Amino acid sequence: MKKNRIGKTDMIATHLSFGGIKLHSNMPDKAENIVSKALDLGINYVDTARCYGDSEVLIGRVMKTRRSECYLSSKSIRRSKDETAEDVNISLKSLNTDMIDLYFCHDISREYHYEKIMSDSGSLPALKEAQKAGKIRYIGLSTHRADIALRAIESGEFDALMLSINLFDQEFVKDVIPVARKANIGIVGMKPLAGGAFNYPQIALRYSLSQDIDAQLVGISSISEIEEDFNIADNFKPLSEEEMNKLLEEAKELGKDFCRQCGYCLPCTVEIEIPKVFLYERYGKRYWLDDYAKEQYANLKVKADECEECGKCEERCPYELPIIEKLKSAHKYLTS
Structure with missing residues (x-):
């Protein structure tokens, strides 16, 4: 499979990379087996987050013996310096490692989120201290807003951005990626299937892999999924005009006002799912x-x-x- 350098880092990642958001303890295919299968196939970048339930712990069980086979990234949704520092330490322990390659300020999707993490009491100073201590190597930011991504690029503080790369979020492809490329900032794609909205997931994944990104994360919940997605990336073919039209029709039908099934809205005060x-x-x-x-x-x-x-x-x-x-x-x- 094609490999790309993530921006100016020394991480040479497989184009298709493993997203740990769907991993949990009660999966039909044991989570550890799914992660191991990804590594067996040669996928060398595994991503997770503190807010992904027990995903870090499940991945950490595999990292006990296979840490040297992949790059690891995790993320904190905390905004303050102390809480982010605490999250980094928990991530290290959960993942059974003494170093995480890339650590993201996660879901920075409001202006006040960005202002907070960039302040003296925010997440960025905590990650810089963790970097200096050798706990993490590179610092990233994940966002669902193009304007915040552009501010992050302009700041010069981040090594990589994690962005939604699918047909619904064209502002990242058109407005952000070209600017990031000029600044040599890595691009890690997320949400290629837009939360499962597409009727043609294989075509949607190939669309994302067609963009100018370094690594495309895909959330995996079974061994058959990782095998299928790996084959798509390993035998990559650009979309035909007919396939592109299918995606465009779906995008038109859905609009942008639909739930991506990320679950960040939870927990609900009255426990509505x-x-x-x-x-x-x-x-x-x-x-x-x-x-x-x-x-x-x-x-x-x-x-x-x-x-x-x-x-x-x-x-x-x-x-x-x-x-x-x-x-x-x-x-x-x-x-x-």
């Missing part, structure tokens, strides 16, 4: 599984009409979706 509500709505409206969608929704412990409109979910959503209004709409459809 927000991503599931929108997933069942999608099943009914897009896949004509009306009865199934309504049956699954009926089985949810807390329904969307119990929303107290506290707004915490909207503050957390990296795509700034009007979640409160969308929950009302979804509930109306799923109970009609």
Whole structure:
């Protein structure tokens, strides 16, 4: 498989890289076996985050014996210096390593997030201290907003950016990547399948791999998935005009106002499973599984009409979706 240098770092990563967001303890395929399979195939970059449940711990079990076979990155969603420093130490322990190659300030999707991490009491000083202490080698920033990505590039403080690379988030491809390339800042892609929204995931992945990025992360939940995605990247073919048109049609149908299933809106104050509500709505409206969608929704412990409109979910959503209004709409459809 093609390998690329991540910006000005010395990390030469496989074009397709392993995203640990889907790993959890109760998977049909044991999580450790999935990670091991990725390494067996030759994938040499594994990403996770403190906020991905027990993903770090599961990956760490494999790193006990195979740390030398891959680059590791993790991420902290904390904004303060002390909390970020604590997260770095927890990541090191969980991942069974004394050094993490690339550590990201994660989901910096509001202006005040950026201002906080860049302040003297923010995350960046903590990561610089961790870098000086040899705990991490490079510093990155992940964001869902092009304007914040451009500010990060201009600051000169970051070695890599993690950006959504799919047909819905064209501002990164058009406006950010060319600027990052001039500054020799690495580009790590995330969300190639836009949270599972595409009906043609193989084509969507090939679209992302076609862009000017160094590594494309894919969230993996089974051995068959990693094998299939590896084969797509290892035998990469550019999209045909017909395939591109399929993606464009889907993108037009979905618009941009849809849930990417990232789960950052959680936890809900009244325990509404927000991503599931929108997933069942999608099943009914897009896949004509009306009865199934309504049956699954009926089985949810807390329904969307119990929303107290506290707004915490909207503050957390990296795509700034009007979640409160969308929950009302979804509930109306799923109970009609």
